[in-house]
Amino acid sequence: xxxxxxxxxxxxxxxxxxxxxxxxxxxxxxxxxxxxxxxxxxxxxxxxxxxxxxxxxxxxxxxxxxxxxxxxxxxxxxxxxxxxxxxxxxxxxxxxxxxxxxxxxxxxxxxxxxxxxxxxxxxxxxxxxxxxxxxxxxxxxxxxxxxxxxxxxxxxxxxxxxxxxxxxxxxxxxxxxxxxxxxxxxxxxxxxxxxxxxxxxxxxxxxxxxxxxxxxxxxxxxxxxxxxxxxxxxxxxxxxxxxxxxxxxxxxxxxxxxxxxxxxxxxxxxxxxxxxxxxxxxxxxxxxxxxxxxxxxxxxxxxxxxxxxxxxxxxxxxxxxxxxxxxxxxxxxxxxxxxxxxxxxxxxxxxxxxxxxxx
Amino acid sequence: xxxxxxxxxxxxxxxxxxxxxxxxxxxxxxxxxxxxxxxxxxxxxxxxxxxxxxxxxxxxxxxxxxxxxxxxxxxxxxxxxxxxxxxxxxxxxxxxxxxxxxxxxxxxxxxxxxxxxxxxxxxxxxxxxxxxxxxxxxxxxxxxxxxxxxxxxxxxxxxxxxxxxxxxxxxxxxxxxxxxxxxxxxxxxxxxxxxxxxxxxxxxxxxxxxxxxxxxxxxxxxxxxxxxxxxxxxxxxxxxxxxxxxxxxxxxxxxxxxxxxxxxxxxxxxxxxxxxxxxxxxxxxxxxxxxxxxxxxxxxxxxxxxxxxxxxxxxxxxxxxxxxxxxxxxxxxxxxxxxxxxxxxxxxxxxxxxxxxxxxxxxxxxxxxxxxxxxxxxxxxxxxxxxxxxxxxxxxxxxxxxxxxxxxxxxxxxxxxxxxxxxxxxxxxxxxxxxxxxxxxxxxxxxxxxxxxxxxxxxxxxxxxxxxxxxxxxxxxxx
Numbered sequence: 005x006x007x008x009x010x011x012x013x014x015x016x017x018x019x020x021x022x023x024x025x026x027x028x029x030x031x032x033x034x035x036x037x038x039x040x041x042x043x044x045x046x047x048x049x050x051x052x053x054x055x056x057x058x059x060x061x062x063x064x065x066x067x068x069x070x071x072x073x074x075x076x077x078x079x080x081x082x083x084x085x086x087x088x089x090x091x092x093x094x095x096x097x098x099x100x101x102x103x104x105x106x107x108x109x110x111x112x113x114x115x116x117x118x119x120x121x122x123x124x125x126x127x128x129x130x131x132x133x134x135x136x137x138x139x140x141x142x143x144x145x146x147x148x149x150x151x152x153x154x155x156x157x158x159x160x161x162x163x164x165x166x167x168x169x170x171x172x173x174x175x176x177x178x179x180x181x182x183x184x185x186x187x188x189x190x191x192x193x194x195x196x197x198x199x200x201x202x203x204x205x206x207x208x209x210x211x212x213x214x215x216x217x218x219x220x221x222x223x224x225x226x227x228x229x230x231x232x233x234x235x236x237x238x239x240x241x242x243x244x245x246x247x248x249x250x251x252x253x254x255x256x257x258x259x260x261x262x263x264x265x266x267x268x269x270x271x272x273x274x275x276x277x278x279x280x281x282x283x284x285x286x287x288x289x290x291x292x293x294x295x296x297x298x299x300x301x302x303x304x305x306x307x308x309x310x311x312x313x314x315x316x317x318x319x320x321x322x323x324x325x326x327x328x329x330x331x332x333x334x335x336x337x338x339x340x341x342x343x344x345x346x347x348x349x350x351x352x353x354x355x356x357x358x359x360x361x362x363x
Numbered sequence: 364x365x366x367x368x369x370x371x372x373x374x375x376x377x378x379x380x381x382x383x384x385x386x387x388x389x390x391x392x393x394x395x396x397x398x399x400x401x402x403x404x405x406x407x408x409x410x411x412x413x414x415x416x417x418x419x420x421x422x423x424x425x426x427x428x429x430x431x432x433x434x435x436x437x438x439x440x441x442x443x444x445x446x447x448x449x450x451x452x453x454x455x456x457x458x459x460x461x462x463x464x465x466x467x468x469x470x471x472x473x474x475x476x477x478x479x480x481x482x483x484x485x486x487x488x489x490x491x492x493x494x495x496x497x498x499x500x501x502x503x504x505x506x507x508x509x510x511x512x513x514x515x516x517x518x519x520x521x522x523x524x525x526x527x528x529x530x531x532x533x534x535x536x537x538x539x540x541x542x543x544x545x546x547x548x549x550x551x552x553x554x555x556x557x558x559x560x561x562x563x564x565x566x567x568x569x570x571x572x573x574x575x576x577x578x579x580x581x582x583x584x585x586x587x588x589x590x591x592x593x594x595x596x597x598x599x600x601x602x603x604x605x606x607x608x609x610x611x612x613x614x615x616x617x618x619x620x621x622x623x624x625x626x627x628x629x630x631x632x633x634x635x636x637x638x639x640x641x642x643x644x645x646x647x648x649x650x651x652x653x654x655x656x657x658x659x660x661x662x663x664x665x666x667x668x669x670x671x672x673x674x675x676x677x678x679x680x681x682x683x684x685x686x687x688x689x690x691x692x693x694x695x696x697x698x699x700x701x702x703x704x705x706x707x708x709x710x711x712x713x714x715x716x717x718x719x720x721x722x723x724x725x726x727x728x729x730x731x732x733x734x735x736x737x738x739x740x741x742x743x744x745x746x747x748x749x750x751x752x753x754x755x756x757x758x759x760x761x762x763x764x765x766x767x768x769x770x771x772x773x774x775x776x777x778x779x780x781x782x783x784x785x786x787x788x789x790x791x792x793x794x795x796x797x798x799x800x801x802x803x804x805x806x807x808x809x810x811x812x813x814x815x816x817x818x819x820x821x822x823x824x825x826x827x828x829x830x831x832x833x834x835x836x837x838x839x840x841x842x
Contacts, residue, residue, distance in 0.1 A: 157792060
């Protein structure tokens with residue numbers, strides 16, 4: 005087999021990106037959209053890769069309206085750069101994905117990766133208010149807008165969020181942003197699941213609760229100072245340096261999976277993970293990340309249990325052979341036919357990420 | 364008129380009494396909460412998913428339009444059978460099937476009334492956050508179809524943020540579950556696409572929603588301002604201080620007068636505008652936030668400020684806000700309500716344009732709106748018995764929306780595009796944008812039997828020729 009190296013394209017504008025994509029589609033070349041590359045291990049190994057279409061030169065803040073608390077950016081901007089920009093106005097995007105730093109906004113939207121703050125703020129699915137996408141036919145289509153509340157037409161943001169670039173390449177996005185909390189305190193405890201439950205049931209709900217396989221629990225409280233201090237003192241845990249969150253967000257093993265499950269069933273599944281393997285979980289959300297040391301049959305077994313409990317196990321990265329053995333996604337959803345029709349409507353020749361996603 | 368044989372088919376599905384086709388009986392299904400109406404050929408009262416599926420199969424076979432319908436409180440013509448056909452009424456599907464106190468979720472049928480869900484959930488210390496002003500009557504199914512909002516969506520988010528999964532019937536009558544209780548799913552987010560699709564992609568037969576813990580402490584503040592401008596300044600100042608209240612509502616002088624005459628809630632009738640601000644949480648945080656907000660409002664020329672001292676007083680303040688549109692009946696019997704949304708900082712500009720347009724058409728306008736979200740609700744007040752007034756009202760509404768768009772806004776914040784705003788979609792979306800949405804429509808309903816004539820502009824229907832009034836060109840789309 006002759007393997008040629010894929011061409012690398014780094015367009016500087018959305019229009020140019022759309023043009024490149026269209027040219028590739030015309031030539032039936034397989035296109036792999038690339039952002040920061042932090043989630044490049046997600047999905048099945050691609051069947052073909054002719055063009056690597058990087059968004060990293062689309063890295064502008066298009067508009068940040070401080071008083072409206074809305075920001076529009078090009079998709080290739082790094083999350084860290086955007087946060088630094090917003091911080092100058094005392095604002096932030098409540099998104100703290102794992103395997104940081106280096107994620108681009110487009111990559112995070114395409115993969116749907118989130119972090120501990122999801123417990124309080126939800127995922128970008130909840131605060132993404134506008135999107136612009138380049139499609140294989142060369143068109144650029146926008147949905148939503150720059151207002152925080154909008155039901156004008158179909159919710160195209162939902163169509164592309166988490167679709168792994170299968171229907172088009174995200175070139176720009178608008179978000180509702182949030183004020184930096186007045187007070188931000190993190191406390192820690194080694195009490196495992198019970199301690200996590202204790203933090204989750206405090207009267208002022210924490211903004212993030214993370215539990216690790218060593219039994220360590222981190223709880224982060226955001227809000228008005230008096231309220232936060234009262235709840236934190238009631239817990240009687242040790243105060244932790246807020247730098248622990250940055251360290252936590254760097255987690256991104258070579259071989260790992262995300263288990264997502266209705267949260268009341270999370271503990272039961274996580275407790276069946278191999279003793280030696282490291283994991284960390286957001287018990288309030290129902291998500292756990294597993295650094296896989298076991299072999300593929302163990303992963304398949306855990307996936308079966310997760311699916312039986314109404315959840316999923318999705319591989320986030322692994323060597324190609326391992327990924328093929330396990331399969332990135334697990335059982336196809338019962339609505340797979342509708343998803344295939346959507347894929348066909350937007351990418352009729354299947355040139356975007358062939359074989360990588362569910363459709 | 365549907366052929367007799369089709370009516371018979373429908374009767375075999377739902378029972379003789381549950382198909383309405385006598386013209387006089389159909390008349391009450393002619394409208395929703397908006398002003399344009401059209402008669403359905405038949406109304407089918409469904410009691411189950413099986414009914415909905417079987418009815419849609421019949422409609423698909425005979426190529427008859429089907430318009431799913433809840434309580435009919437919608438404000439954009441979403442439930443109006445503009446191409447005739449079947450109004451598929453789901454209000455008999457009104458069971459709360461399950462409330463899971465541990466998972467904090469509820470599974471409901473589409474005809475469950477919004478407020479009823481919160482009342483039942485309250486027995487478990489929980490509530491359902493989206494709270495449209497019509498919550499005493501509107502249904503969860505209608506809310507999901509329209510992606511409805513409400514005052515408390517400022518902090519808690521709109522319907523789509525609270526729908527975890529749905530059972531839906533597609534245009535071929537097939538029944539599917541989309542999404543569910545897990546936080547992440549494999550594959551495309553069909554649930555997210557279907558919420559807010561206004562009955563054009565599916566009929567909704569079950570909804571799984573998220574419930575929230577009732578906050579232990581709630582504080583509701585009222586403040587008066589001499590003008591809408593100064594009240595808008597205060598809104599920006601509150602948010603600018605990093606405070607996102609649970610709700611931040613504004614009413615103008617016209618509205619306050621009508622509301623006070625009806626509810627006697629103690630609104631200051633001399634004020635140019637009144638703000639209603641609510642914060643919730645634990646006692647410490649509501650106390651701190653109330654103090655901070657009071658100071659900001661006072662610094663921004665708020666006066667006659669007061670805080671509700673009892674739950675009854677709070678209820679009364681909210682009754683005034685949520686009943687505002689009804690109270691406007693004291694001024695004129697009919698109203699026409701738009702719900703454009705602008706970036707918050709553009710509120711003073713858009714409201715002055717709205718005022719100017721009202722004066723131009725000699726129509727009274729009452730403003731009551733979700734100020735924190737920038738979501739305005741200008742009510743154009745009129746008497747349908749006045750000759751030719753409707754045309755003037757529609758023209759005024761169109762101009763107001765045009766001003767919204769010129770200021771970087773969107774056509775609808777929570778009511779939907781439906782029938783009334785479809786002609787304006789090209790103002791905010793390019794041909795390519797609309798083409799992408801069309802592809803979605805074609806995937807779900809290529810034959811176009813589900814709620815035809817909605818959302819997408821129908822060039823044969825309504826010419827759109829009005830120039831703007833703000834002196835601004837529409838900004839080059841969004842980017």
